[in-house]
Amino acid sequence: MKSMASRQAYSKIFEVEKPVVGYARFGRVLRFNKYLFMLQLIFLVVVFEFLVIFFLEDYFRVLSHITRRILEDSYTGSYKFLSFKLEYSIPQGRLPTLQESFIYLLVSSLSLLFLLSKFNRLSKYISAWLIYIVFVYFVSSFYFVFFLGSFPYTERDFAVLYILQQTGVFLFIPILLAFSLSIFTFSWLNPLLNAITIALSLTYSSVFGGLRYIVFAYTLKNFSYIHMPAMFFIFGPLLDFIYIVSFYSLCLYMTIKLFQRRQEGFYQWGF
Amino acid sequence: MGLLIFLLKAYIVFLILVLLLYTIRHYTFTLNRALGKQRLYYQDVLDEDLPTVSVLVPMHNEEKVARHILDLLVASDYPKEKLEIIPINDHSTDRTKEILEEYAQKYPFIRPLHRYGDLPRGKQNGLNDALKIAKGEVIIVYDADYLPPKGQIRILAVAFKDPQVGAVMGRVVPINAEKNLLTRLLDIERAGGYQVDQQARYNLNLIPQYGGTVGGFRKDLVMKLGGFDARILAEDTELTYKLYLNGYKVAYANIAECYEEAPESWNVRARQLRRWSRGHNQVMFKYFIPTILSKKLNFWQKVDGLLLLAIYMQTFLIFLGLLDSLLLFFLGEMEITSSYLFLLFMFAHNSFGNFAPFFEIGTALVLDGAKQKVFLLPLMFFEFIFNIIYASLGLFDALIDLITKRTIIWQKTERFRNA
Numbered sequence: 001m002k003s004m005a006s007r008q009a010y011s012k013i014f015e016v017e018k019p020v021v022g023y024a025r026f027g028r029v030l031r032f033n034k035y036l037f038m039l040q041l042i043f044l045v046v047v048f049e050f051l052v053i054f055f056l057e058d059y060f061r062v063l064s065h066i067t068r069r070i071l072e073d074s075y076t077g078s079y080k081f082l083s084f085k086l087e088y089s090i091p092q093g094r095l096p097t098l099q100e101s102f103i104y105l106l107v108s109s110l111s112l113l114f115l116l117s118k119f120n121r122l123s124k125y126i127s128a129w130l131i132y133i134v135f136v137y138f139v140s141s142f143y144f145v146f147f148l149g150s151f152p153y154t155e156r157d158f159a160v161l162y163i164l165q166q167t168g169v170f171l172f173i174p175i176l177l178a179f180s181l182s183i184f185t186f187s188w189l190n191p192l193l194n195a196i197t198i199a200l201s202l203t204y205s206s207v208f209g210g211l212r213y214i215v216f217a218y219t220l221k222n223f224s225y226i227h228m229p230a231m232f233f234i235f236g237p238l239l240d241f242i243y244i245v246s247f248y249s250l251c252l253y254m255t256i257k258l259f260q261r262r263q264e265g266f267y268q269w270g271f
Numbered sequence: 272m273g274l275l276i277f278l279l280k281a282y283i284v285f286l287i288l289v290l291l292l293y294t295i296r297h298y299t300f301t302l303n304r305a306l307g308k309q310r311l312y313y314q315d316v317l318d319e320d321l322p323t324v325s326v327l328v329p330m331h332n333e334e335k336v337a338r339h340i341l342d343l344l345v346a347s348d349y350p351k352e353k354l355e356i357i358p359i360n361d362h363s364t365d366r367t368k369e370i371l372e373e374y375a376q377k378y379p380f381i382r383p384l385h386r387y388g389d390l391p392r393g394k395q396n397g398l399n400d401a402l403k404i405a406k407g408e409v410i411i412v413y414d415a416d417y418l419p420p421k422g423q424i425r426i427l428a429v430a431f432k433d434p435q436v437g438a439v440m441g442r443v444v445p446i447n448a449e450k451n452l453l454t455r456l457l458d459i460e461r462a463g464g465y466q467v468d469q470q471a472r473y474n475l476n477l478i479p480q481y482g483g484t485v486g487g488f489r490k491d492l493v494m495k496l497g498g499f500d501a502r503i504l505a506e507d508t509e510l511t512y513k514l515y516l517n518g519y520k521v522a523y524a525n526i527a528e529c530y531e532e533a534p535e536s537w538n539v540r541a542r543q544l545r546r547w548s549r550g551h552n553q554v555m556f557k558y559f560i561p562t563i564l565s566k567k568l569n570f571w572q573k574v575d576g577l578l579l580l581a582i583y584m585q586t587f588l589i590f591l592g593l594l595d596s597l598l599l600f601f602l603g604e605m606e607i608t609s610s611y612l613f614l615l616f617m618f619a620h621n622s623f624g625n626f627a628p629f630f631e632i633g634t635a636l637v638l639d640g641a642k643q644k645v646f647l648l649p650l651m652f653f654e655f656i657f658n659i660i661y662a663s664l665g666l667f668d669a670l671i672d673l674i675t676k677r678t679i680i681w682q683k684t685e686r687f688r689n690a
Binding site (some may be wrong): 013023024026028029030032100123124126128131132136139143147151152153163176177180183184229232233237241242243244245246248249250252253255256257259260269270271 | 298302303304305306307308309311318368391453467525526528537538540541595596597600601603605626629630633634636637639640641642643645646647648649651652653654656657660
């Protein structure tokens with residue numbers, strides 16, 4: 001019969017070893033608190049959407065002001081979106097000359113031919129992106145060579161489209177990230193971490209979106225409308241998506257880091 | 272012109288709806304896998320009355336990897352009197368044949384099948400020939416670059432104790448994930464695909480996919496169903512649908528992890544992706560209508576089955592969406608019906624399709640506890656246009672196959688391991 005001391009020693013060993021075993025990855029799920037999930041989902045969406053809506057007019061007013069300061073001779077107007085009056089400033093853009101368009105058409109055609117040829121030694125994923133970028137410029141220059149007079153946008157239309165796009169990004173960030181991050185409910189630290197992630201994404205988006213607008217407006221003024229398609233189809237929401245995913249992955253990293261310190265606290269068997 | 276603009280806008284709305292459907296699917300799978308009750312696999316079944324198993328290993332010029340997989344299969348703990356290993360040497364011109372003969376002399380349960388001469392090349396043809404000589408009740412298949420652990424055959428074979436199970440599938444994990452950016456990206460994609468997608472489909476009684484390797488099926492059943500269609504490259508996807516349409520199911524064993532060698536060069540990956548897309552789309556053409564009409568599938572299995580069939584078609588739809596939106600841009604019709612829909616339109620089709628796959632992969636990495644790998648998520652944008660191009664090319668190949676009924680030539684994935 002085992003003595004009390006040996007039983008205590010045995011159970012002590014067991015207690016020490018138990019947390020080391022851990023839940024195997026094939027069958028574990030996240031520890032989940034549905035109340036905290038609902039609470040943080042509602043909190044994150046409502047609070048950040050409210051902040052976006054609250055600051056929307058101010059943001060575009062400040063951006064308009066900065067644009068006017070940097071790019072002189074800008075036209076200032078406003079666009080009515082729902083009940084918001086979104087202000088913008090935009091300098092006068094210019095249409096490309098026929099010669100300019102032709103040069104772009106020639107360069108993009110030759111680049112496309114090279115990228116699609118067997119002489120192309122670039123890695124396929126880089127080639128794929130270059131094909132896409134060059135293709136957008138090919139279509140754009142083709143249009144301006146043959147349908148110059150029919151270009152349907154002015155610089156003001158561009159500003160309005162940009163405002164809509166940027167507003168879309170602002171409105172989507174809290175929804176996308178809140179839905180994806182609220183599933184982490186193992187600690188009260190999660191809502192805090194998730195809120196910081198959404199706040200960082202929105203802050204980055206407002207700075208990046210503003211800078212991008214000024215660069216685009218400068219390009220339209222000093223270069224030409226030939227770059228406008230690239231502004232929407234290459235340097236538009238695609239770039240926004242990259243930093244949103246980056247902030248999401250940063251938050252995941254921090255979450256796993258927290259997880260790994262107290263493994264028993266966040267995984268459980270899923271059976 | 273009015274009609275053209277209407278059609279272009281209608282297509283964008285259609286694309287948004289399709290992407291929304293896939294988004295809902297991805298989110299449902301991810302939430303189910305991360306938080307829901309998991310369906311037990313059969314690993315806890317303790318039964319000494321195990322079925323006889325034939326392990327088939329299709330090989331074409333596999334001298335770099337042949338010894339590795341054969342050594343591991345020899346070391347398997349499956350009772351040797353119930354096991355036979357049939358490496359299928361499919362027109363190899365390197366030392367594969369000699370290596371196989373060397374092993375066959377050493378181990379009586381290794382019985383290589385050499386295919387030369389007029390026999391048509393290809394995995395599906397090799398499997399059909401091997402099925403004719405295989406003695407096992409259960410067939411387990413491994414590609415030649417796989418490294419099966421000791422107890423895996425037992426884990427996979429035990430699922431066939433359930434008479435409803437027609438096929439079984441394990442989890443694929445790249446062994447060379449640290450090699451370069453591509454292998455790292457493929458590694459995290461696999462994590463999302465298996466840890467979340469396959470397990471969630473198994474949990475929800477939908478359609479987990481038999482993947483043609485690290486998996487197995489009932490020999491008699493597959494023979495009865497006519498074996499593998501020689502004109503279809505994705506013999507695995509075809510078998511999945513064949514089984515479900517005949518009232519059987521595929522069991523998914525998340526516990527059965529097996530290492531594979533992921534492509535290390537973008538050229539090899541491009542060919543692989545194009546071949547997968549071609550094969551998958553061939554299956555889509557063949558099984559889309561039967562899936563809708565099937566009396567063996569319930570409503571949600573049909574929905575999942577159709578979405579799975581169209582998965583490689585999705586990238587082509589996004590490609591058309593990009594062209595469509597460029598046209599709308601130059602026609603001055605960026606606003607789809609109203610300014611509000613425009614927000615959705617710009618964000619939905621121009622942003623990698625949607626956010627849901629990142630959520631799925633990110634959650635898979637959290638479940639795996641793979642801290643560092645989550646930083647790779649934003650780098651997946653490198654694959655965006657690449658995937659669109661090569662998956663679309665695969666769709667065109669499948670369309671030409673459908674129209675011309677041409678003979679399919681199998682292209683093997685190049686190996687990178689040192690012999």
